[in-house]
Amino acid sequence: MRLSASGAELASLLPAHPPGGRVLLGITGAPGAGKSTLAAYLAAAHAGVVVPMDGFHLADVELVRRGLLDRKGAPETFDGWGYAALLARLRARPDHVVMxxxxxxxxxxxxxxxxxxxxxxxxxxxxxxxxxxDDPCWRAARDSLDAVWHVETPAAVRVPRLVARHEDFGKSPAAARAWVHRVDEPNAALVDAARHRADLVLDLAGWAASFPG
Known part of the structure; x- marks a missing residue:
């Protein structure tokens, strides 16, 4: 289902949690589509917790060892199996804090x-x-989630946002644009090609100013 919804309407879209259980919601989308800010909004509005996939980036020393540093952010530069294992722990809702x-x-x-x-x-x-x-480690991660929402934001908004982000973290304007063209946009195409597997496709075009990251 494709939907353009206001923030107030999102609460009605969240899966109901079972008695004694919890809801695990996944939010996916192209780089710069607004995933992080939407996740933070939902967690704050519903007393939830955000656990980003970005924590499972491989460290630079390992990316260098594998010859992948210049592709940092691509699927193979993450510990997908470690991420899936954490989601399974969270799905089980143990009686202790999970770090x-x-x-x-x-x-x-x-x-x-x-x-x-x-x-x-x-x-x-x-x-x-x-x-x-549709790869084994990502399918394993998806198996622990109650729903996955795919968010979409126009490239005209996403791309300048990504360039600015890379500049903020030290890249020159030319290097930032080159990275977006060479790494981020091919990753965006890969992500968008999988959106048909989402439980909900959420159009964030009208929220471009509100969801900047």
Missing amino acids: APAFERDLEQPLAGALPVPPTAELVVTEGNYLLL
């Missing part, structure tokens, strides 16, 4: 044990580009 990794943008590195998910959290929102890819 999840984060991604530190100032360092451009994952940060272990940075995000606590308490057993009381009834909503966990996880956002990342590749939740709908």
Whole structure:
């Protein structure tokens, strides 16, 4: 289903959590589509927790070892199986705090044990580009989710946003544009090609100013 909804309407779209259980919602979309800000909005509105896929970036030292540093952000530069294992733990809702990794943008590195998910959290929102890819590790991740929403934002909004983001974290304007063209946009095409597997396709075109990341 494709939908353009206001923030107030999103609550009615969330899956209902079973008694004693919790809802795990995945949000996917192309780089710069607004996943992170939408996830934060939903978690704040519903006393939830955000666990981003970005915490499972491989460290630069490992990307160098594999010859993948110049493709950082592509599917093969993540620990997909580790991500799937964490989602399975969260799905089980153990009676203790589960610590999840984060991604530190100032360092451009994952940060272990940075995000606590308490057993009381009834909503966990996880956002990342590749939740709908038809590969074993991503299918395993998807199996733990109650629903996956794919968000769409026009390229005319996304691309300048991505260039500005890369500039903010140290790239020159020319290097930022080159990275978006060479890495981010091919990844965007891969993500968009899988949107037919989403439970909901959410059009964020009208929210471009409200959802900048």
